[in-house]
Amino acid sequence: MTAMVFQVAIGGLLMGLIYALVAAGLSLIFGLMDIVNFAHGELMMLAMFAAFVIWQYAGLDPLMMLPIVAILLFGLGVLIYRGLIARALSVNFNRGMVQIFVTFGLAIFIRGAAQFVFGGEFKSINTGWLAGRTAEIAGVYLPLPQVAASFVCLAAFAGLLLISRTEFGRALEATREDRDAVALIGIDRDHIFALGWGLGAATVGVAGVMLAGFYYVAPNVGANFALIAYVTVALGGFGSLLGALVAGVLIGEVEAITAAVLEPSLKQVGVFGIYMIVLMVRPRGLFGKL
């Protein structure tokens, strides 16, 4: 019985950390420039396909290709900002709508493009140092690919916190506070935004690679995670890294416990139930600053 309780709790924790990292990139971009990136799940999906392609042609282990995919996604994030978002920000009418539809359209485009290039078939990375391995401690099983993913998630969070302490991090923070005033002290707003997008995309890229190690890869895989990421960000507080971490783990646990105690088909009810309660008691989210 205790083993089962631990097993459920660990399952929730391992999944929750993935949710948290997916949400971190979303939260970063939102906090920086008040744009909800509706293509966030699709960026993760692209990272997963990148991991799959590298695995298939170079046979690299997901852990090894982490930096490669992170850099690829960073570049893609910068490109998306320069090519689309910067332009959407500069329109003078209906700006809010344009910003919503530009990332929404991008999401549909990326999904369609992925299906065109890779086909609709489900793919998986079947070999690797950890693939399919588990460790048993006193009747509780730990799936090693997910444990590795959790450590990478925590490391990524630590990395993001470190970045926020650097000069670039302070410039990010300043741009977030007042995007017009920073120009007066010589900070290039466009440059900061582009790097912010790069960082956000790289973060979800890291999550995607680790997920690809134990999940299936398909053009629609991002959508399942994106919905949870939006809830995580709102629950943790927009723009708060710590909020994303705590909310991600909380959602993972609530989901696992609802599925274990109540009916599994109701697990999203548990998640959204908590979300509504937080929304009523504390509308800015658990760690929101606004």
Next chain:
Amino acid sequence: MKRIVTSLLAAAAAVVVHGQARAADDVVIGAVYPLTGNGAAVGLDAKAVLEVGQDLLNNKHDAIPMLMGKGGGLAHLGGAHIRIVFADSQNDPQKARAEAERLITQEHAVAIIGSYTSATAATISQVTERYEVPYMSADNSSPSLNQRGLKWFFRTSPHDEMFTAAMFQFFKDIGAKTGHPVKSVALFYEDSIFGSDSSAVQRKLAGAAGINVAADIKYRASSPSLSAEAQRLKAADADVIMPSSYTSDAILILRAMNEIGYKPKAVMAQAAGFQEQGFLTGAGPLAEGVMSRSSFALDATKSRPAIPAVNAVYKAKNNKDLNDNTSREFTALMVLADAVDRAGSAKPDDIRKALIATNVPGNQTIMPWAGIKFDETGQNTEGTPVVQQVTNGTYHTIWPFDLAVQETVWGVGK
């Protein structure tokens, strides 16, 4: 100048007239499948196999020993061609409804074929009923679909009640044969019409057979994680786990069971995702020993001589073997084309009458069925399923014993 314009107009008119003449020859059949979204893998395979069927019907080729296997168009319609127009349901019942309506009103489809998921079939068949064109259900398996008093609904495939009856018959037969009886089952099903219908029949038949339902787990389709669900299956540890799942969930649940160190004694799947190549590669060695009902047996070439020929053409086009879904889609198209041909008319009403009179012996198809004959609800009563088991990454027929190519093995995963 004037002359040039006139001759251009004349040429354009000629093209239009010619185009119309061509269109009048063709018999248009609409096909609604999920070509994008989470059912796209299955939908795109369906498109490929229906195109293969269309080519075999229209083009001249060596005769294949099956219904409509001669090629060269519809003989009783002056060699008219079948032209399939595809529409994308995105696996969304409302989009499926709109697309079916468009196919009938804009593309002048005289029949609709579809649609993989039962939820989309439910809406499509309402549209076809309203417009009075036949809906040929190729691969929808919910038993409730033909129980709605529809006049224009036809289903060549067995439904989940027939499939499930076969599974329980298999449990009984294998118990008698090997002395390894099935005493308990765990039901595991997704939360749409497919899962709830399938599990309802399984619950009923388990009760009738005196088999204990050790767990009854309804889960949310396309959940990011199924680890808590796997935990419940482990706690129940039934003799057989009976999942009704689509591909992504099928991969995830086998992985989730492995992650918590659970090796099920047996898995008997309601096909769907479990019969997909994506599942077999995705689950890899974990899928070894998984059993699934199937309406198709690729290895039944002795009694169904058309299988190798059709499979070769399909494999050349799509680089895959025929499976449970594609074989049924192909068969439904052939039955529909045969009805149009026998009707000698492209009027929906004539096609419906011909469909009602359909009587095809099993060896004239690529299916292991007894035959194809519709009852008053439009259901084929002679679609007898088989049970298959995964060994070395592919499905092999293990029941009925006279069609079996290997012995049943207990235990799942390597």
